[in-house]
């Protein structure tokens with residue numbers, strides 16, 4: 352039988368196997384080959400970009416250790432492959448795996464067994480592991496509309512290629528990832544599975560199929576014919592998930608990898624499992640991060656994959672600010688991006704920080720259920736949306752922030768700033784109207800909470816336009832607030848929901864909507880209006896002499912009703928904060 356020689360043989364082109372193969376190639380191993388039982392691979396670009404060898408349809412029959420040559424011998428149905436080391440990255444399904452919740456007895460609900468003809472079908476995958484991501488990618492590439500219900504998924508626990516797969520699925524809109532929702536009941540309606548979620552964010556959803564991704568175990572060593580000598584040799588490694596422990600000396604996990612790889616390839620640094628950017632020497636970047644970064648992300652809660660509530664704790668401990676003000680967040684250009692856009696002129700900017708302003712938001716309640724106090728605690732909360740690249744703009748910060756998680760370090764500007772505050776509201780019986788687009792509600796959340804804490808008696812309205820219901824990161828808290836405070840009114844306006852008439856803030860002002868809905872009059876003598884977010888919604892007069900913009904904004908409509916824009920040194924009752 353033909354014999355070929357390699358540095359590393361990786362058995363199984365799973366996301367884990369691909370991660371190991373890529374890490375090995377980047378560490379300088381030249382002869383890295385993947386053996387894949389099937390006839391395809393989910394991320395072919397990993398093969399091409401690393402110039403990897405892959406043998407499809409090659410099945411392992413036995414694995415031996417040749418002590419004299421200090422080599423592994425992998426015997427397959429086609430040939431014998433000798434190598435310095437061998438990684439078994441195939442994973443095993445358990446025949447007895449069951450879904451973590453009750454499921455109806457239906458062939459539309461399966462475990463580890465994705466349906467095949469899924470073009471245009473709605474399929475939900477439930478799971479948090481590499482395996483769940485792999486099944487989602489497989490279904491998406493077969494044309495399914497995939498929802499991955501992954502409550503508790505921690506990207507850092509995925510292998511690097513599974514992490515990349517997930518980012519790609521989201522970026523290319525091939526899957527919707529619910530990071531905080533998993534179904535607690537699966538029912539059936541008209542023969543189709545229905546998923547019910549315990550949280551209030553996620554509506555009940557009907558699917559064509561639901562697939563539970565079990566946590567697979569490591570490969571069955573016996574069925575691969577690994578001899579006892581090979582097992583004891585330290586040259587045969589088994590890929591295992593971060594939490595598994597199969598008690599074999601060659602088992603491979605985040606902690607064992609460096610020592611095993613180091614023993615076999617002492618002059619190479621094969622990157623560690625679970626580390627995302629592992630291709631470059633990152634010493635300089637770590638030093639820069641240490642130099643620039645002065646705060647820690649303590650909380651990172653995706654409302655959905657592109658919209659986050661996050662909290663940051665500054666090292667200096669000072670979080671003093673007025674509700675409505677903003678701070679600066681920053682990350683280095685050296686940080687990886689979630690999208691594959693190319694930063695313009697990246698080389699000259701590599702060692703610099705990207706800094707952007709962010710309004711300081713606020714949870715409305717503290718952990719005891721009382722109104723939150725912005726002077727308490729050692730963290731600042733932000734509410735940030737991922738900006739997508741366009742032909743004219745490659746966003747710098749948010750695609751980098753997208754990859755962050757609690758514990759990661761960031762830059763936080765030493766000063767908070769801004770005159771968009773509650774300073775003009777001295778009379779507790781005034782009407783306060785807060786109008787926002789998208790994340791423009793951030794400062795309003797802090798301001799509304801502060802007004803209520805101070806016992807404000809006048810009517811308070813907070814209205815926000817978003818595309819969909821899912822884009823409302825604070826909806827539940829607003830609704831709780833409304834239930835507790837009769838003078839507080841919340842008006843979310845989704846503009847792209849099929850069952851909701853499209854209403855912009857301009858329409859509400861024109862039609863005197865706050866009077867009809869809540870009995871709150873827009874009287875310039877008794878009202879302050881706060882506008883935040885998209886400059887087109889605000890619609891400031893432009894030019895010299897100033898003219899109203901072509902698309903009518905809220906300021907123009909309010910001016911017609913007798914309101915006056917608040918300018919520096921020329922106070923008024925319409926206050927604004929533009930985000931760009």
Ligand SMILES: Cc1cc2nc3c(=O)[nH]c(=O)nc-3n(C[C@H](O)[C@H](O)[C@H](O)COP(=O)(O)OP(=O)(O)OC[C@H]3O[C@@H](n4cnc5c(N)ncnc54)[C@H](O)[C@@H]3O)c2cc1C
Pocket residue numbers: 677705707708709710711733734735736738744745746747748749750789790791793794928929930931
């Ligand atoms: C005072 C102030 C407070 C701000 N507060 C917030 C905040 O609380 N939350 C937040 O998400 N952003 C906020 N921004 C916007 C923020 O500073 C960044 O511009 C934004 O996060 C994009 O940064 P980037 O580097 O990814 O993209 P950039 O390269 O800076 O792209 C800028 C472009 O992104 C788009 N854009 C910017 N912000 C938004 C947004 N919020 N929603 C939709 N599209 C946007 C616009 O088209 C803009 O031209 C604020 C801006 C200012 C001036």
